[in-house]
Amino acid sequence: MMDWTTRDQRAFVRTLTRRALLYTEMVTTGAILHGSPRERFLGYDQVEHPLALQLGGSDAGELAECAAIAEAWGYDEVNLNVGCPSDRVQNNLIGACLMAHPEKVAAAVRAMREAVSIPVTVKCRIGIDDQDEDADLERFIALVADAGCEVFIVHARKAWLQGLSPKQNRDVPPLNYPRVHRLKASRPELHIGINGGIKTLEACREQLAQVDSVMVGREAYQNPWLLAGVDEALYGVTGPATSRHDAARAFRPYISRRLEEGAKLNHITRHLLGLFQGRPGGRRFRRHLSENGHLDGACLRVYDDALSLVPETTPVTETA
Ligand SMILES: Cc1cc2nc3c(=O)[nH]c(=O)nc-3n(C[C@H](O)[C@H](O)[C@H](O)COP(=O)(O)O)c2cc1C
Structure with missing residues (x-):
């Protein structure tokens, strides 16, 4: 999460859970390839593992290059952002607007997969604007899975790219968990994670009966102590913090x-x-x-x- 899941935040989270997979803020391919020093965009502490680098971009060649850089820096996973609704990124064909270009996402995933041996994963929405949450989502997932993506984290609400701010796009379009559950049921071979509005470990457990993983965003940030229960409740091991x-x-x-x-x-x-x-x-x-x-x-x-x-x-x- 931009400006929230910084390296310092992630290091702090490791005092609460050793197991939860952590994601960086979205880093654009432009920042990685042309920004300086690279440490500013990619630096992290070893304690943060397991750690996924989230990339923002759409050019297959650039994404492949960045994925290779991520692997060389020791990231455990590289994740492509197909969910961010901000205007700034839409203008650069980054984020949720890519839901309308599944072939482009598939080409990017294929190129990234060829460039690295760490998992290449995708975070997406159930749709954008007037897309059909069933047919269009199915087509998106089918094309991107064909390109080799085996893990999708699905924010269970649409992004409305016309007329809503990024903040509104995290709350206003209604959550549709059953859609993500149906996706898992129809594509059992894929790892389907769910995201959006999940605030308790109990809610995580309920979701895990239907999907493979749960991504918790705002609640984990605003109420970090929630994460102290994760290792025991969800992984069956003792967590690092007792208070x-x-x-x-x-x-x-x-x-x-x-x-x-x-x-x-x-x-x-x-x-x-x-x-x-x-x-x-x-x-x-x-x-x-x-x-x-x-x-x-x-x-x-x-x-x-x-x-x-x-x-x-x-x-x-x-x-x-
Ligand atoms: C401040 C902020 C920054 C965010 N930045 C990103 C981002 O960089 N990449 C991303 O995939 N999602 C980003 N998101 C969206 C969250 O990852 C998540 O999809 C959304 O908040 C819904 O989940 P939640 O209800 O558990 O927070 C951001 C959310 C917030 C509040």
């Missing part, structure tokens, strides 16, 4: 390292503002970081002070 304070403390060495590299405290800690959401002291934590994290020279002390404003509970009372 929010635990997770926050485990993140200290990472913050310290990033500060030494020149990162600003608030660029890192803005992703933790929801950690104590709904808990006593949660607002004070948030306020202290927001008011002090951006000041020149803000250091770990600010972080520790913010944490000290939240009473520490015993691990047994912490629930996801």
Whole structure:
């Protein structure tokens, strides 16, 4: 998610779940091929694995080149964005507008598959504008699967590219989970993941009875403690954090390292503002970081002070 799932956010998430697959923000082929330094667009911490790089683009040759670069940088998967509705990307034939060009997506996937041995996956919508959610989606999936894509993450709502802002396009077009379930039923050989409006581990579990995976976006960002239950509830293994304070403390060495590299405290800690959401002291934590994290020279002390404003509970009372 642009500006949200930055490398710092992802590193923080690893204090909560070791297993969930993490995705980068969308990075355009132009940024990778012509941006400098490349580290700015592709750099990550080893702790973030398993990690997928999401690409934005439509030129098969450029996408193949970027996929190869992603593999060389050690990414575990490369994902093509066919879901972003912003005007800016539509003008460059990036994102959801590609739902209207399945042959182009298929050609890109074929070229990417030939360039790498890591999985090449696609994130798409159930349709755009006046597309038929059944016939057009089926055709899109059939062509792209024929090109070698075995994994689709489907945001279970259309994007209306005319007249809705990107933000509205995440809420206004209605969710249609049954459409994604039918897709899985009709193409059982494909890995079908579902996305959109899923907010609890219970809801994830319900979805997993019908599809292969669940992608959680906004809720995981705004209420990161949700992710602390993922390893146990969905993978059957113990997760890394027994309490929010635990997770926050485990993140200290990472913050310290990033500060030494020149990162600003608030660029890192803005992703933790929801950690104590709904808990006593949660607002004070948030306020202290927001008011002090951006000041020149803000250091770990600010972080520790913010944490000290939240009473520490015993691990047994912490629930996801
Ligand atoms: C701030 C923000 C940035 C986003 N950026 C991306 C992106 O770069 N790539 C992408 O595939 N989806 C992006 N999305 C969409 C989410 O991945 C997801 O499809 C959408 O929010 C619906 O899922 P949710 O209800 O679980 O959040 C973004 C969403 C938000 C809120």
